Amino acid sequence: MKAKTYKDLSPSPRTIMTPGPVEVDPRVLRAMSFPILGQFDPEFTALMNETMGMLRELFMTDNEWAFPVDGTSRSGIEAVLVGLIEPGDKVLVPVYGRFGHLLTEIAKRCGAEVVTLEKEWGYVFELAELEDAIRQHRPKLVAMVHGETSTGRMQPLEGVGQVCREVDALLVVDAVATIGGIELATDRLLIDAVIGGTQKCLSVPAGMAPITYNKRAEAKLQARKKIERGLLLADGEDDPLLRPIQSNYLDLSQLQDYWSPARLNHHTEATSMLYALREGLRLVLEEGLEARFARHREHEAALVAGLEAMGLRQYGDPSCKMTVVTCIEIPAGIDGESVRAMLLDHFGIEIASSFGPLKGKIWRIGTMGYSCSKRNVLLTLGALEAALLRHGHRLEAGRGLQAAMDSYKI
Structure with a gap:
């Protein structure tokens, strides 16, 4: 009997912006x-x-x-x-x-x-x-x-x-x-x-x-x-x-x-x-705990600035928001899973949906660890903007990225 052969393992490269798992250093x-x-x-x-x-x-x-x-x-x-x-x-x-x-x-x-x-x-x-x-x-x-x-x-x-x-x-x-x-x-x-x-x-x-x-x-x-x-x-x-x-x-x-x-x-x-x-x-420990916490706050601030500039609404009480997870309400009339699929299939970016009473109502975007970077935040905002426009959502093109860049003082 001829031995069955399998292809070499070759996972697709991803930019993982979920609340976990995230990209490994x-x-x-x-x-x-x-x-x-x-x-x-x-x-x-x-x-x-x-x-x-x-x-x-x-x-x-x-x-x-x-x-x-x-x-x-x-x-x-x-x-x-x-x-x-x-x-x-x-x-x-x-x-x-x-x-x-x-x-x-x-x-x-x-x-x-x-x-x-x-x-x-x-x-x-x-x-x-x-x-x-x-x-x-x-x-x-x-x-x-x-x-x-x-x-x-x-x-x-x-x-x-x-x-x-x-x-x-x-x-x-x-x-x-x-x-x-x-x-x-x-x-x-x-x-x-x-x-x-x-x-x-x-x-x-x-x-x-x-x-x-x-x-x-x-x-x-x-x-x-x-x-x-x-x-x-x-x-x-x-x-x-x-x-x-x-x-x-x-x-x-x-x-x-x-x-x-x-x-x-x-x-x-x-x-x-x-x-x-x-x-x-x-x-x-090499980065230092305080510096690491500050890095997570910096990239969260840029992400939130970009999302809000795109007209997207945050979910939940802002006074107790996690700095490493940002939850966004899916705009009315938009198929949230179709947007996520477009991000993954065409940009290689993964964001998360939710479950329970929030299923189909919010997207969850993580800024955690190695995934928490300026590059990833800007790429995610640009891709999300493009996907929303393709799904018929009205927004001012480029505004979200510019707001994030302002947050970064670029």
Whole structure:
């Protein structure tokens, strides 16, 4: 039988202006091509330790534990929630977009008694609303999304950690869309656990989920670990409410042992992905966090200036807009998917649609990481203008680009 032949892999070049994934820095791709090391090779374990140190800087924390979970961002979210939620625990989830619903679903799968606080999409919660709900329900854990890519909104976290400490609740934050692009001061904000993502502002391929957690969170993990091993708790009595962590792969206590100096074997580390993450973190820290945050603000401002000059309306409350995602209302009478297809097919530019109640109503344009550049912003504005004109939308040709160039002081 003749062997079947397949074409060489040759993906089309794209300018990716979505809320993730985004374009990967070529230096990260180069790092992924380096030779494989064994997971217990001292050279490789040194890279693991170095990556942990870089993650502490990224998360702005002194936590001992800062490491990646092998898997996409959701693996990190699940690992943290599965590790910290006991069956029967009351968990409060403030929901203001799609990913708040994801946190709710995972918490329910962990056996939690979930209480949700819901806000109309396009808006976020006032601190007083969150304080009242936390004091009223006194949950064991509060799970929140920092930046909702579904709506382009960002939840302010100032003060939330303090009220969680008042009621002895753990505060867990999903920062998948913001880490590396928007400041998240883990220690200052009194956040107990944070989950990040690689495929957004870090410009690393999807496949790892950086996390960090503090001693308050670790204490919960260690208590469950003792139960799992059939040991007694510190007071000499088993706690009947504590149950072992149900997942093996996503067991944070085992992952912690793996990343500890003991290097207790748990899984085979994703070597090339660790190279990618380390290089991505190196580039973030080389640029400097403050400079990086400022770069994202600069290109967001130019994009927004151009879009508004084209007569397009922003979606949602502007006071809580994410600097790395811009949501635009699709003009009346315009087929949003046809415009997106034209951008992709003829310009090689991808922007995102939306889902849920916003499906067919908005476009979402990301300015994240390596994709966040003057070149990409100007190309996207020019292409979108051309596509809108081809679809019969009336606008003043060239005005959007000129507004963006003004923003850049060109």
